[in-house]
Amino acid sequence: MVSRCWAFTNLLSIIGLALGVSQLAGPRLFASSPAKAQEVTQAPATAAPANAPSETLYFVALDKQGKPITDLKPEEVRAFEDNVEQKIISVLPAVNEPLTIGLFFDISGSRRADRSINEEVRLTREFVHTIWHEGDAGFVLAFSNEVFVVTQPTHMLKEVDDGLSKIPDATYWGPTALYDALCILKPDRLNGIPGRKIYVALGDFDDNSSRNKLGNVVELAHEAKIAIFPVILREGFGAGGYGKKVEKRGLESAQKIADKTGADVLIPESPKQLSATFERIANELRASYRIVYVPSSPAGDRRKKKLHIETTRPQVTLLFPKN
Incomplete structure (x- = not known):
């Protein structure tokens, strides 16, 4: 079995507290309590560190048959915010994360x-x-x-x-x-x-x-x-x-x-x-990758930006979160 252990020691407290679920039994469907749904609001953006501001995202690379591309190179990837190309720090396979x-x-x-x-x-x-x-x-x-x-x-x-x-x-x-x-x-x-x-x-x-x-x-x-x-x-x-x-x-x-x-x-x-x-x-x-890039927008810029990631490799489709 491949190990993907990172700093997960606090996972249960991190998510468990977020759920706010009672440990007492008693609902009509399962032996657990119904979680209370909450309104989700957009958190205000925080200023990136002045010394090394960066953004981290995950994306997927597939060929035209939908099969995974696992050997994409950093020089084959470009990232844009509002049509402005960004400086890429790293592009690494994320399969073992x-x-x-x-x-x-x-x-x-x-x-x-x-x-x-x-x-x-x-x-x-x-x-x-x-x-x-x-x-x-x-x-x-x-x-x-x-x-x-x-x-x-x-x-x-x-x-x-x-x-x-x-x-x-x-x-x-x-x-x-x-x-x-x-x-x-x-x-x-x-x-x-x-x-x-x-x-x-x-x-x-x-x-x-x-x-x-x-x-x-x-x-x-x-x-x-x-x-x-x-x-x-x-x-x-x-x-x-x-x-x-x-x-x-x-x-x-x-x-x-x-x-x-x-x-x-x-x-x-x-x-x-x-x-x-x-x-x-x-x-x-x-076929997932982690990309880290330096945003060209000023630190603390709270505007929503249009993100685009593309590859120079022909006939490869990238799936990434659209802002």
Whole structure:
């Protein structure tokens, strides 16, 4: 097993405190308490150190078949803010950096006709086992109109497995608070976690109950450097009955979140395709890079900037967070 141990000793306190979850049992869905959704606001920008201001981002490099590019060289990468080229300090493969993965399951009423939930969970478990290395961490959340912490953040793969095993026994009911679920962790807490961070959210992506908005999700993801992979489970999974309008709305939301956070929207039509979906996410993780550059804007500049990363290598696609 490859080691990816960094300074993760405070991970449980960093995220656990952010969740604010009671340790007392008693909710109707799982043996854990519903987490209280919070409004997420954009934190004010802080001035970069005068001696060495820098920005760090993660991006993914894929060939035209969607296969990982693992040998990209720094001289093949260019970074821009508001169309102004930035000075790159380093471009390094991030595959061996620690990974924190959040798994989000829609258990709202629109999903109660799902006939493949056990297979979904089995394939999710296989996916996590495929990408997991020593030093990684994960947690499992479920959401309807409330957000339920199924597995607290942990370095123990077995605890993630145990949490996944509870998903099929959930009571699928109520409206959908997807954005509240994705915003449940505070960005200032997440910023204290080194390495890559991804969320994989499974559901129909039609939010009809959140206090948070899609923009709050994007702001949090940008601030905490999280790539969010929407996995849309539709009629092929037995949910059905949404109607074209709801499907379109869910797809549009998923596309915006994925585009803005440097990920992909994935729409498997069957459990067999879900396996290929997870393999695609795994490939993108294998093709991830960390770029560090010196921003040309003055320290303390709080304006939103348009970020663009490109490569001079032909027929290579880069996925990166769009400001």
